[in-house]
Amino acid sequence: MHTYALLKKTLAAAAAATLAMGTAYGQETIKVGILHSLSGTMAISETTLKDTMLMLIAEQNAKGGLLGKKLEAVVVDPASDWPLFAEKARELIEVQKVAAVFGCWTSVSRKSVLPVFEELNSLLFYPVQYEGEESSKNVFYTGAAPNQQAIPAVDYLMNEIGVKRWVLAGTDYVYPRTTNRILEAYLKAKGVAAADIMINYTPFGHSDWQSIIAQIKTFGSAGKKTAVVSTINGDANVPFYKELGNQGISAEDIPVVAFSVGEEELSGIDTAPLVGHLAAWNYFMSIESDVNDAFIKEWLGFIKNPKRVTNDPMEAHYIGFKMWAAAVEKAASTDPKAVQEAIIGVSVPNLTGGVATMMANHHVTKPVFIGEIQDDGQFEVVWQTPSTVVGDAWSDFLPGSRDITADWMPPLSCGNYNVKTGMCSGQNYE
């Protein structure tokens, strides 16, 4: 039923947008592209972000718009189809002539649109935590880089909980593989022996976790405190946590810290067996701050459902949108080139009571929180970094990318600059 309402709203919004296009010839508007899947497998996560953007745009318009013009949302549906993302991005930029695009969720969709944004020199705000190893002139990464989520989480387990043995469990695709590569290098740099690290990959939607959990159990009973660092994605999480509970592993014995499980993912499942397991994010709905209270209130009012939750990627869009708006006002123009220059150094309040700043490598500063899952599907913050962490595009723990730095300020103006050789390799990452 609920999706129906959403669908209707989307259609209405799209219709309104089209109508506005026809009638608003006299008064010019600034168009903002929204590139999130509204159908297919990723629709579950991405529809929420589309609604968040519509809410933020409506809010900005209520305040009078930008540069004296109203903002106009242009919503397209790339349908969880990676090549279609590129086509829709091109349509947004070339046909609709949007000033900036907010969108994408999976890394593969981002990689798919990247050449389009670079060719047409437009702007993309990408709101999801990702594996790093990228910095494009045209993309602003408002989600966490590995050093803003994975590394602090491991630090917490190592220093506060005293974890000595590590299970790195993930779904078999690019984000978990890269993240685990970084974590493995990091753990080894910290003196963890190879025998104390177990790495496990499973296919998408894996549902038979019996032997893997039994393996983790054996691995964890070798006399050292053990934790699981989970980059398990999507649907596979429910049977994973269920099996953990059934085999009698509680969060006190072997805590699991997850990077892809947030409020939205927990809203569909019975969280009683998950209590005490951990997640690392830059935002939790339960964090008490005035801006967060106001944001939650506005969101629940906008979506007209008191049961909905807020999550980390929504905050990333909030930050990204505010930054873009601030940069447009600073540059007094929506021209992508002018905004690219103006946005570096822009600071806006984040939802947890701090400030986010856009750095020269197109990543933002973020605080890192570790939360324990509660039985109401919310997180209780048990640890946080003392100050905000600067997102690092190129990991310091991978041999290939250690010497590479990203800096889009002149004179360097390069996303892939090798400090040793003094070469700028452009977007040719590998």
Add this chain to the structure above:
Amino acid sequence: MIKVDKTAVILCLVTLAWVSLARAAEEDFLQGIAALVVAESYQDKRAAAAVISTSGHARAEAVLNALFEGEVYTTRSDMRLVTAAPTDEGFAIRDAVTDEDLGTVGKRDVSRVSVNNQLRGELRAMLATLKLQHENPRQRIAAILEVGESEDLAMLLTLQQLLATERHEGVRDAIAMASAMLNLDSTEVPERLAAIATVSSNIGGHVRTKLTALTANQSLDEDTRVAARQALIDIERRVTFFDLIQTAFFGLSLGSILVLAAIGLSVTFGIMGVINMAHGELMMLGAYTTYVVQQLMPDAIGASLFVAMPTAFLITALVGVGIERGIVRTLYGRPLETLLATFGVSLFLQQTVRSVFSPLNRSVITPEWMSGSLEITPGLDITLNRLYILLFSLLVFGALLMVLRRTRLGLEMRAVTQNRAMAKAMGVRTDRVDALTFGLGSGIAGLAGVALSQLTNVGPNLGQAYIVDSFMVVVFGGVGSLWGTLVSGLSLGVASKLIEPAAGAVMAKIFVLIFLIVFIQKRPRGLFPQKGRAAEA
């Protein structure tokens, strides 16, 4: 006279002592509660909880238990410690000290006294000491073993006192084990050695951790280290053996799910020869039926599965008959068209479910009697949900075999598959038999869906995950052979679980597929090929 006086004095003293003790308990308890209200850090909370737990107050256990469960809150207005249960609007709160009902308040009027994993672990230990006298022997054993892991040598005395009055055999054993576990830290060599001998029958993680620490501790005597090492070797040997049994069980369990998913298909595909791509979606319908049944009877989750089973069977069987009468009937003998048409049906069913129930996964609750695991011996646990599903799939298999062998419908089915024209000539209404056969296969898919709802996500894509595996099992077993399906499902399950620990889940899947491809090349008719004239047709 003097005698009476003495008694009176003693009585008086005892009463006084009791009263003052009780008062001390009350004071300590209130002090702990007050400390808990203002506690900022987890350390403060721990200290406050420790005061409460040692106060000996009647409410201590209840308060600590509520704290452990995350049900303790403070009111914002008057900073009172309360226990709260969520209601629609906010919380129904009760005073933590007196358990007096304080009515309901809004969500923002109270703030939770949060606990983290570490504090939860410590609370568990505190609760254990309070539960040592629990009336239920199971609870007592759990509490005693918990104390055994506390590494608190002072608890030895408490355990000895308990042993003096304890009559229950299991509890006495637990006390001996817990004492031995504590004595691993003893400073006396003979006690340590005795303790090592006792714990070597225990293969729990804690004991292994302690023993490993003992072997590595250079400051200890040689005897202890050798004994600890020997005990560890014994334990490891047992663990390896148990692991083997466990892997076999995991394999059978995975196999039983494959069998359950494939057995319906072996009726429609194997017996009738219809390639039904919508088979997975029929399972999905069965899973959704379970969800709906649970929504309809929220107070009887335990019984809901027994209602869901026949309901799911009926619903999916009816859908199956519908598919057969509506689509498949006109396409007999045209496998490619049947494949495409039923694939269309599968998309249609998926989208319908998406529209009716939303694309989000639905949460199906696992009943109490299916949660947790069964301890066969210490260190060898079998998860209950898997065990029940294994039994269930064997039951379904047996029932299906009975239907085919012993009933008139089964006879007619076999007659129609073997020689349609001849069966028709004998007066068998073949189209009715076709519809019923298809319905039977579909109904079994529905039953599989009920079982799957206990293991995996109930969502529109549930069926897709199993359809390929189902065809694999049927083809490997030999098309048309029920026994083949059983054997092939179970053996594929065991094989992938044997490969998995060494090669990983992704590689295990690949290996199994490669093996199947090679196998089918060599024996195109599967494990149990159909013989006789029917096979040639």
